[in-house]
Amino acid sequence: MFFFMGLCFSTWAARIPDIQAKFQLSEGQLGTLLLFLPVGSLLGLPIAGWSVHHYGSRRVILIGSFIYAMTLPLIGLSPNTYLLVPVLIIFGMLGNIMNISLNTQALDLEDQMGKSILASFHGLWSMAGFTGAGLGAGLIFLNFSPAGHFGVVMGISFVIIVLAQGYIVKEKKASDGGGLVLRRPDDLLLRIGLIAFLGMMCEGCMFDWSGVYFKKVIEAEPSMVALGYVAFMGAMASGRFVTDKVVHRFGKVAVLQVSGFLIFLGLSLSVAFPTVYAASFGFLLVGLGVASIIPVSYSIAGRSKLYSPSVALALVSTISFFGFLIGPPLIGFVAELFSLPISFAMIAVNGLGIVLLATIRKQVFFSTEANASDIDI
Numbered sequence: 001m002f003f004f005m006g007l008c009f010s011t012w013a014a015r016i017p018d019i020q021a022k023f024q025l026s027e028g029q030l031g032t033l034l035l036f037l038p039v040g041s042l043l044g045l046p047i048a049g050w051s052v053h054h055y056g057s058r059r060v061i062l063i064g065s066f067i068y069a070m071t072l073p074l075i076g077l078s079p080n081t082y083l084l085v086p087v088l089i090i091f092g093m094l095g096n097i098m099n100i101s102l103n104t105q106a107l108d109l110e111d112q113m114g115k116s117i118l119a120s121f122h123g124l125w126s127m128a129g130f131t132g133a134g135l136g137a138g139l140i141f142l143n144f145s146p147a148g149h150f151g152v153v154m155g156i157s158f159v160i161i162v163l164a165q166g167y168i169v170k171e172k173k174a175s176d177g178g179g180l181v182l183r184r185p186d187d188l189l190l191r192i193g194l195i196a197f198l199g200m201m202c203e204g205c206m207f208d209w210s211g212v213y214f215k216k217v218i219e220a221e222p223s224m225v226a227l228g229y230v231a232f233m234g235a236m237a238s239g240r241f242v243t244d245k246v247v248h249r250f251g252k253v254a255v256l257q258v259s260g261f262l263i264f265l266g267l268s269l270s271v272a273f274p275t276v277y278a279a280s281f282g283f284l285l286v287g288l289g290v291a292s293i294i295p296v297s298y299s300i301a302g303r304s305k306l307y308s309p310s311v312a313l314a315l316v317s318t319i320s321f322f323g324f325l326i327g328p329p330l331i332g333f334v335a336e337l338f339s340l341p342i343s344f345a346m347i348a349v350n351g352l353g354i355v356l357l358a359t360i361r362k363q364v365f366f367s368t369e370a371n372a373s374d375i376d377i
Contacts, residue, residue, distance in 0.1 A: 001061060001102055001168070002121045004160040006128030008072050009095065010233065011153045013129075013207045014136030014226065015076070015146045017215055022146070023081055027212070027340070031332020034208050036085050038324035040092025045321070047093075048100035049314030057108070057310070058168045060101040065165075068094040069157035076147030100317065104310045105168065107302040116244040118302075119295035123240030126291070129233040137226050186306055192297045193319030195256060195357050198350040199293030200323030202263050205347045206232045206286060208328040209340075213270075213279070217340050220276050228270075231280045232287040239291025247296065253358055255292050260354030262289030267348035271341045289351060294320070 020030045052060050071091045078084035106121045132153070139149045210229040214220045220227065247255050266285030269278060297316060304312035327347065334343035 001065065001161070001164050002106075002125040003128040004065065004069070004157050004164070005095070005098055005102065006125035007132045007153060007160075008069060008157060009207075010129035010132030011072065011136060011150060012075060012091070014133050014211070014229070015149060016208055017211045017225065018140075018146050020212070026336065027332045028336035029332075030212075031329040031336075033081060033084070033088070034328040034332070036088040037092040038204070038321055038328075040089035041096040041321045041324060042318065043089070044093035044096040045100070045314050045318045048097040049311045051097070052101050052104050052310035053308050056170055057101040057105040058170045060097065061105065061168055062165055064094055064098045064101065065161045066158070068098055069154050069161065072157075073147060073150040073154050076145065076150040096317065096321065100310055100314050103298055103302070103313050107298075107309050107313075109169070116247065116299065118299050119240045119243035119247075119292065122295045123237050123243075126233055126237035126240050130230060130237050133226055133230050133233055141223075186304075189301055189304065189307075189312060189315050190319070191357060192300050193316045195354055196294060196297040196316055196320030197323040198353045198357075199259075199263075199290055199297070200320045201327035202267075202286065202347055202350050203290050203294075204324040204327040205331055205344070206283065206290070209331050209344075210283060213340055213344065214276070217274050218276055218279055224276055227276065227280050228283040232283040235284040235287030236291045239288045240295060243292045243295055246292070252296050252300070255296060256358035257355050259289045259292045260351040260358065262286065262351070263354065264348050264351030267344055267351070271345045271348070274341065293354065
């Protein structure tokens with residue numbers, strides 16, 4: 001199911017340059033359009049925390065997955081931006097409801113198995129992004145329209161959902177800490193949310209603007225436009241499959257510190273040396289840096305002693321998704337005023353912010369133990 005979600009999202013991301021060309025959007029106009037998907041995500045957060053807490057992640061996943069898959073082709077079929085905007089809002093809302101329910105399910109499985117596995121689930125999401133980018137490149141080469149491309153992925157998604165739904169379990173229902181997510185998080189969740197916020201802003205930048213960056217700044221050949229995105233997604237997927245072992249060996253603080261530095265280094269390299277290979281390597285470093293941010297953040301949040309896992313995840317996601325809300329449009333606005341490289345340099349500073357947040361007063365906010373369940377909130 002994580003793979004299915006990553007496949008759908010990467011399919012949309014792979015065709016953003018085509019959507020921009022179809023409606024003849026400037027960078028600023030594209031930034032405004034991209035604003036509506038994370039707006040939908042934010043609107044879905046209170047519903048997600050409440051519905052998963054009261055009805056269980058299994059029921060939400062079974063209902064939401066089919067609707068989410070069927071929403072994807074509507075993006076490609078939208079004849080104008082006036083119809084595209086509400087579709088993106090619904091797509092974002094359903095996506096984050098699924099995000100909370102799947103992570104709640106994964107955390108329950110992690111507790112049942114007695115070992116850290118959450119990052120590997122996120123690795124499958126990233127692997128799907130890599131697969132979706134490759135599939136998108138192939139279908140673009142075969143001259144598939146965005147609508148046709150999205151229809152193919154919807155069919156693949158139905159097969160995945162039918163095969164996977166029998167393995168979705170009914171998790172233990174939390175006895176307290178539920179309700180709509182309209183409250184102030186405690187200090188730990190606020191700090192974790194800010195780290196996730198900066199990581200999600202970088203992630204959103206790479207998802208939505210990597211293709212545009214290669215097309216307009218690098219001036220890559222059409223066949224090479226997706227190379228940066230593929231390098232980013234491939235590195236992020238690989239990094240997430242080893243995150244659990246790295247955290248066990250070095251601890252969460254060290255992993256977050258190194259992750260922030262890699263984000264800063266990768267984006268700085270891409271701006272300083274705007275060539276295909278240098279920028280691809282830079283995007284690869286960003287992928288390695290982003291890989292651990294969300295899994296580690298969610299793992300800490302899901303062990304909150306004040307809130308149920310679904311509500312704690314939704315609280316952290318509420319903060320972090322402002323990164324998706326602000327990041328992509330901000331890239332467009334800054335690019336309109338100055339240039340796309342300057343906007344990427346601005347996002348590079350996020351990496352230093354992650355290092356700082358993970359370092360100061362770390363003994364209060366983080367456990368250096370390998371087991372996330374040992375965290376004292």
